[in-house]
């Protein structure tokens with residue numbers, strides 16, 4: 001019977017991975033709508049009270065509007081004597097193409113040596129399914145759920161959870177009024193040891209567009225006569241961060257609290273193999289050579305990453321072109337102790353900074369800076385009973401104590417959940433440390449998927465025993 005369950009679980013993940021629910025590609029929007037309907041159908045078939053909530057439209061940078069994917073809400077159980085947990089997850093994915101260097105088709109779930117490869121397998125389709133399977137397990141055994149379970153599943157997480165803030169605010173006194181705790185499993189372990197996560201970084205994502213001639217030009221015919229937009233763009237990008245990782249935009253580093261002695265000790269106590277980390281990502285040198293510095297810069301200091309340049313020639317071959325308009329895409333990860341008002345000020349500051357750097361170039365080209373994602377950081381109290389319950393469940397399933405970790409990535413809605421509903425949140429990852437999120441060959445191991453499902457089953461039971469006074 002266990003083999004049958006494990007096969008059917010894999011089939012379901014295969015069906016979900018096959019849907020190209022890329023939220024950043026407007027061409028794929030119909031797929032995203034299909035994904036949300038598939039999730040709703042599944043929860044409905046299980047007997048949940050399900051709604052596909054319309055969250056309106058998205059305005060695109062060119063001024064056009066596009067329908068946002070609906071948010072799926074579902075409810076299992078409505079017993080006022082029990083706690084109610086709300087499980088949040090997302091089923092949209094980052095872009096993926098075979099040509100990016102995948103060993104297998106990213107949208108055809110492929111099992112190799114116990115790993116299930118496919119875009120979204122770990123981020124976040126299998127974890128969402130694992131929660132669904134946890135509910136199904138109780139149903140299959142004809143056992144009452146120990147807590148009422150609600151789901152909020154969205155399709156825009158990877159691009160900033162557009163529309164979800166407003167939906168949570170609108171449903172604060174209805175869908176969320178009886179929710180006691182919020183659980184998120186959209187992150188990964190730090191090593192082979194299971195983990196509980198208590199912080200995420202925020203993210204401000206910018207487009208910087210430099211526009212020059214009215215069309216692309218031959219670099220032999222026109223090179224040397226025009227001030228090239230790409231040269232301007234590279235010049236301003238080079239003023240964001242130094243080669244040793246120091247953010248050069250004034251005001252950002254100053255806004256971050258120094259590492260406390262308590263944090264230093266916590267990081268020092270975490271078992272973390274730097275060589276293993278290096279091997280996993282395939283580099284021979286990291287930005288920092290000691291564990292505490294590395295973890296601190298991964299989790300609780302801001303950083304700048306440059307992601308790409310739209311309009312630049314990037315195909316194979318040697319096109320000798322001067323692109324007329326190029327748009328750089330970069331982001332600044334914000335950290336939990338940066339006050340949101342300060343972050344807002346910094347965004348304005350950031351735009352002024354880029355314009356002032358650009359002005360010094362005395363270029364005739366035009367610069368336009370826009371912020372397209374603004375997601376806040378989040379931090380939890382690890383002394384909350386939710387974390388105690390998590391430790392007990394992990395001990396039961398894995399027979400070891402978890403790492404208490406933070407996450408360098410961003411879950412845009414975490415802070416809104418906390419601020420708007422006033423409820424406590426726990427992040428309980430089941431993804432492996434080497435799952436390759438947003439990268440080539442993303443995977444979820446069969447082990448993490450199945451043991452993770454067991455963990456969720458055990459956790460629901462542990463949460464049911466939390467005393468009523470805890471919020």
Ligand SMILES: CC(C)C[C@H](N)C(=O)NCC(=O)O
Nearest residue numbers: 123158186187407409410411
């Ligand atoms: C590891 C992250 C928290 C996973 C999350 N789904 C994500 O990718 N968020 C967007 C981001 O850019 O961090």
